[in-house]
Amino acid sequence: MEIIEVLGFFGAFVIGIVLGLIGGGGSILTVPVLVYMLYEDPVVATAYSLFVVGTASLVGAFQNMQKGLVGIKTAVVFSIPAFIAVYATRKYVVPALPESLFSISGVEITKDMGIMLFFALIxxxxxxxMIKERKIKTTNEKVSYNFPLIIAEGIVVGILTGIVGAGGGFLIIPALVLLAKLPMKKAVATSLLIIAVKSLIGFLGDVQNLDIDWTFLSLFTGLSVIGIFVGVWLNKFIDGKKLKKGFGWFVLVMGLYIVFKEFTH
Structure with a gap:
């Protein structure tokens, strides 16, 4: 096994630690690790990412359920349009994308390149x-549902998740606070359950289209889950909120690197 591949599996462990420390964000590193360090095809990498993200989020969701922080009804209302959208995207939209999407100034944008550039944008x-740390005002109002906006947001998040394989927590959490009037702590906990459900159901769309290397995927996912428990333990000594801004800058650099890498490949 090459050193870069060893680092790729170590990256799976780090992804889990980040998720455990700051409650999100780590999953956005899954696709770059799979593509650039473990040499997976971008379409396959986004599929594997859905499984990794879904499983890791499910572990976190169960931990939060035991603390009574998950709004089950809210998760169901948001999840239904999201998982329908992500399943349809993985089952029908992604396989239907042409190998050559379009050209810019003589540069051909292929399907794989387009997915990675879109992922870089996300x-x-x-x-x-993460860097901006927007403060969302929460109220003590009773939980209520703006159904048209929740459905629209769920569809948008589902499509984005289906294309890039990331959880989309940075879109879901504000939606839960603003559209369902959830307190921030409960919104973060509930978002993990939503991410778990829509990611794993979206992955089912890939099982029917791709040959899944279950041995590899189980090892990568297992390392991420171990990392989550380590991250939760480290959270007792390190303030995850203080790390969030620094991690945001790291994600920014990674996004710019992907754009550079794809255009110079």
Missing amino acids: MLLASYS
């Missing part, structure tokens, strides 16, 4: 969300 948006 990374840049996520990094902005």
Whole structure:
């Protein structure tokens, strides 16, 4: 096994630690690790990422359920349009994309390149969300549902998740606070359950289209889950919120690196 591949599996462990420390964000590193360090095809990498993200989020969701922090009804209302969108995207949209999408100034944008560039855009948006640290005002109002907006947001998040294989927590959490009036702590906990459900159901769309290397995927996912428990333990000594901004800058650099890498490949 090459050193870069060893580092790739170590990256799976680090992804889990980040998830355990700051409650999100780490999953956005899954696709770059799989593509650039473990040499997976971008379409396969986004599929594997859904499984890794879904499993890791499920572990976190169960931990939060034991603490009574997960709003089950809210998760169901948000998840239904999201998992329908992500399943349809993985089952029908991604396989239907042509191998050559379009050309810019003589540069051909292939399907694989397009997925990675779109993923880089999501990374840049996520990094902005982490660096900016927007303060969302919460109220003590009773939980209520703006159904049209929740359905629209769920569909958008589902499509994005389906294309890039990331959880989309940076979009889900503000939606839960603003559209369902959830307190921030409960919104973060509930988002993990939503991410788990839509990611794993989205992955089912890939099982029907791709040959899954279950041995590799189980090892990578297992390392991430171990990392989560380590991250939760480290959280007792390190303030995850203070790390979030620094991690946001790292994600920003990674997003720019992907753009550079794809255009110079």
